[in-house]
Amino acid sequence: MSTSPFVRGYVVPGLPHPLLAAEKNAGWMRLRKAFEAARDDLQASGAEVLLIYSTMWPSVIGHQVQARPEPEWVHVDELFHDLGSIPYRFRMDTEFAQGFVETARARGLEARTVDYHGFPIDTGSVVALKLLNPDNAIPACIVSSNVYADRAETIVLGKAAAETLERQGKRGAAVAVMTFSNRLFSDWVAPQDDRIHSGKDDEWNRKILEFLALGRLEDVAQLSREIQRQIRVRKVVSFKPMWWLSAALGQHNRYAGRVYDYAPIHGAGAAVVGLAPSRNGVGDKEYDEENVEVYHGERHVLEETGEVEAPAEAAPGSVQTSAAPKPVGAYVHARRVGDLLFLAGIGPRMPVSDEIPGGPIRDADGNPRDYDVEAQTRQVVRNVEAVLHASGATLADIIDVSVFLVDMDRDFQTFNRVYREYFESVGATRTTVAVDALPTPIAVEFKVIARAPRS
Amino acid sequence: MSEPGRIVAGMLAPHPPHLVYAENPPQNEPRAECGWEPLRWGYERARKDLAAHPFDVIVVHSPHWQTYVGTHFLGVPHFDSLSVDPVFPNLFRFHYTLDVDVELAEAIEAEARGAGLVTKMMRNPDFRVDYGTIVACHMTRPEWDVPIVGISSNRSTAYYGVDVMQEQAAALGRATRRAIEASGRRALLLSSNSLSHRHFTAEAALPEDMSREHIYNHSQYLWDMQLIRMMKEGRARELIDVMPEFIEQAVSEADAGSLAWLMSALDYPEYPAEVYGYGTVIGTGNAVAGWFPGTPVDKTGEARA
Numbered sequence: 100m101s102t103s104p105f106v107r108g109y110v111v112p113g114l115p116h117p118l119l120a121a122e123k124n125a126g127w128m129r130l131r132k133a134f135e136a137a138r139d140d141l142q143a144s145g146a147e148v149l150l151i152y153s154t155m156w157p158s159v160i161g162h163q164v165q166a167r168p169e170p171e172w173v174h175v176d177e178l179f180h181d182l183g184s185i186p187y188r189f190r191m192d193t194e195f196a197q198g199f200v201e202t203a204r205a206r207g208l209e210a211r212t213v214d215y216h217g218f219p220i221d222t223g224s225v226v227a228l229k230l231l232n233p234d235n236a237i238p239a240c241i242v243s244s245n246v247y248a249d250r251a252e253t254i255v256l257g258k259a260a261a262e263t264l265e266r267q268g269k270r271g272a273a274v275a276v277m278t279f280s281n282r283l284f285s286d287w288v289a290p291q292d293d294r295i296h297s298g299k300d301d302e303w304n305r306k307i308l309e310f311l312a313l314g315r316l317e318d319v320a321q322l323s324r325e326i327q328r329q330i331r332v333r334k335v336v337s338f339k340p341m342w343w344l345s346a347a348l349g350q351h352n353r354y355a356g357r358v359y360d361y362a363p364i365h366g367a368g369a370a371v372v373g374l375a376p377s378r379n380g381v382g383d384k385e386y387d388e389e390n391v392e393v394y395h396g397e398r399h400v401l402e403e404t405g406e407v408e409a410p411a412e413a414a415p416g417s418v419q420t421s422a423a424p425k426p427v428g429a430y431v432h433a434r435r436v437g438d439l440l441f442l443a444g445i446g447p448r449m450p451v452s453d454e455i456p457g458g459p460i461r462d463a464d465g466n467p468r469d470y471d472v473e474a475q476t477r478q479v480v481r482n483v484e485a486v487l488h489a490s491g492a493t494l495a496d497i498i499d500v501s502v503f504l505v506d507m508d509r510d511f512q513t514f515n516r517v518y519r520e521y522f523e524s525v526g527a528t529r530t531t532v533a534v535d536a537l538p539t540p541i542a543v544e545f546k547v548i549a550r551a552p553r554s
Numbered sequence: 555m556s557e558p559g560r561i562v563a564g565m566l567a568p569h570p571p572h573l574v575y576a577e578n579p580p581q582n583e584p585r586a587e588c589g590w591e592p593l594r595w596g597y598e599r600a601r602k603d604l605a606a607h608p609f610d611v612i613v614v615h616s617p618h619w620q621t622y623v624g625t626h627f628l629g630v631p632h633f634d635s636l637s638v639d640p641v642f643p644n645l646f647r648f649h650y651t652l653d654v655d656v657e658l659a660e661a662i663e664a665e666a667r668g669a670g671l672v673t674k675m676m677r678n679p680d681f682r683v684d685y686g687t688i689v690a691c692h693m694t695r696p697e698w699d700v701p702i703v704g705i706s707s708n709r710s711t712a713y714y715g716v717d718v719m720q721e722q723a724a725a726l727g728r729a730t731r732r733a734i735e736a737s738g739r740r741a742l743l744l745s746s747n748s749l750s751h752r753h754f755t756a757e758a759a760l761p762e763d764m765s766r767e768h769i770y771n772h773s774q775y776l777w778d779m780q781l782i783r784m785m786k787e788g789r790a791r792e793l794i795d796v797m798p799e800f801i802e803q804a805v806s807e808a809d810a811g812s813l814a815w816l817m818s819a820l821d822y823p824e825y826p827a828e829v830y831g832y833g834t835v836i837g838t839g840n841a842v843a844g845w846f847p848g849t850p851v852d853k854t855g856e857a858r859a
Binding site: 156157158159160161163173174175177178180181183184209213215216217218219221245247282283284285286287332365 | 619620621622623624626636637638640641642643647672674676677678680681682684706710712713753754755756757836
């Protein structure tokens with residue numbers, strides 16, 4: 100079962116037709132009814148916060164979070180302005196908004212609240228709130244979609260939302276405002292002639308909806324890049340809301356999915372989908388990309404870069420590889436001397452991203468965190484294997500292992516079980532010691548000596 | 555009006571809200587200490603040159619009115635509202651009141667439609683004018699005493715690629731020129747866009763802290779200088795030729811079609827542009843430049859008012 104405090108997830112279209120012109124087209128009316136059914140489900144769900152992630156609110160400076168208590172305006176869509184105006188007054192959960200920004204920042208994201216009269220809330224958020232929460236029964240929050248955000252950043256944003264709910268002891272509903280295929284007709288079409296832009300778009304939309312009906316949210320999230328390639332107009336918003344939604348809801352496939360309805364809006368594929376945590380879903384994800392807890396991407400471009408270190412001349416026999424985590428000091432990953440390979444102390448940080456599988460052992464303020472030593476141990480072995488591979492060796496060549504644990508009492512049994520899986524047949528000697536700390540917030544590190552390959 | 559209409563000047567008029575913020579006009583709520591002077595002083599010099607070229611209307615093409623179905627035109631005579639930048643609301647909350655030359659807007663729309671473009675007049679009085687239009691107009695004519703024609707950016711580049719966008723923008727430029735000539739108006743045209751357009755994704759605590767402002771990367775700068783050199787040397791057609799690569803390499807906001815529209819409306823100037831200033835805004839490259847059709851070119855090769 101999911102442990103996410105989000106009790107519901109929804110996918111809804113942000114185009115204004117179901118709100119402003121439902122009577123002009125049977126499909127738009129079906130979507131209107133679908134919104135209403137989802138609204139009833141939402142109101143019965145027990146959600147205390149309604150969080151909108153809108154692809155129609157692009158941001159550049161990190162992520163913006165709407166924090167005005169009662170934003171009020173008369174909105175007009177910049178494209179479909181002829182459908183009419185949308186007066187609104189919403190009720191926002193400002194406590195959640197503040198907490199969300201703080202949590203996102205603690206996870207390495209750039210984030211800020213916006214609290215300004217007249218701030219242009221995007222059409223998608225307006226439509227979603229007007230149709231899902233017409234009486235403002237549930238206080239809401241809206242977060243922008245950063246145009247530069249990649250998968251890692253988007254996932255961390257989703258996790259930050261869930262963590263904020265946990266910290267505040269609230270239950271939430273997460274709404275991704277998006278279309279599936281997003282190819283609008285580039286000319287005007289009469290409402291009665293509306294259809295999905297192409298058969299290919301329609302087939303992909305239906306396949307994605309089939310996944311979601313089975314509760315396979317994480318599987319859809321992991322197909323995001325392929326979906327973007329197949330049915331999304333390039334350079335418009337990427338198909339990344341599924342990354343966010345899945346991360347917020349727990350990153351698995353155990354949901355009861357319901358496709359309320361699916362119809363074209365000016366050629367794009369629009370659907371209202373609901374997801375509720377379930378014991379009877381498809382199960383865990385079928386495959387996985389890297390799971391990300393903290394964002395380590397570009398966030399310091401305004402700072403002084405300092406002196407650029409010139410690459411040192413490589414010492415004889417030294418080995419460096421991008422397949423292992425970058426050293427945190429002036430040392431190489433491994434060095435060959437005679438018939439032996441001496442590996443540097445190697446921990447579980449991920450190559451390139453530096454993220455720590457299973458989470459760091461303490462947060463940015465130094466407070467202890469729960470972490471998964473099994474995940475850390477497995478990654479240590481993978482990193483050792485990467486360095487050995489770069490040296491022309493394998494795990495089978497290992498002669499001696501020194502293991503450093505920061506919490507012997509807590510972690511030894513788990514570590515030892517995982518270690519056995521990899522090293523039972525290797526026949527290496529081993530020494531395990533407890534240490535007070537390691538240079539980064541990790542729980543385990545190996546120091547390895549191995550046979551060097553024959554030159 | 556008995557005389558035929560004409561385009562008296564065309565300007566590359568970038569729209570970072572930071573410029574209005576730093577000017578501290580009474581219409582804008584946030585206050586600044588300073589900032590982005592090379593660009594603001596560039597606009598100041600442009601305004602001085604424009605003073606010698608009276609105009610009856612400003613026609614502005616803005617990347618921040620994004621329409622995925624055709625090109626749209628403001629079709630309401632008067633707007634009075636508040637514009638809040640969705641990306642930089644901390645810098646730009648601008649109370650605007652402006653008049654629209656609806657007659658000319660309708661004439662351009664009709665010409666464009668006749669040329670085969672998909673078009674629409676925007677008639678909803680609750681519509682908010684985009685900040686790209688407002689910033690470019692304010693920096694060019696802070697008195698707000700000249701009516702405008704607001705033209706949206708049709709995002710055909712997102713569907714078909716830059717080449718198709720350029721062809722459509724060129725057709726729109728020709729339609730604009732024909733409509734202006736038939737109208738008897740003296741028009742100033744504004745292409746409201748930056749050049750290279752990769753932003754920083756973080757902002758300094760004090761936005762106008764110029765110690766933090768620089769180009770996002772050197773290759774963007776080189777591309778910007780290449781484009782500016784072509785402007786200064788009157789190589790508009792070559793500029794159009796390299797634009798697809800420029801857009802790709804420098805993530806340029808020229809993908810909105812504004813600059814291609816302007817070059818077409820000016821019939822691809824072979825005379826030099828006056829480049830009033832270049833500066834970066836949160837990592838993007840911006841130039842203020844002007845073209846003055848029919849203006850004698852002096853011995854130094856520079857167009858003068």
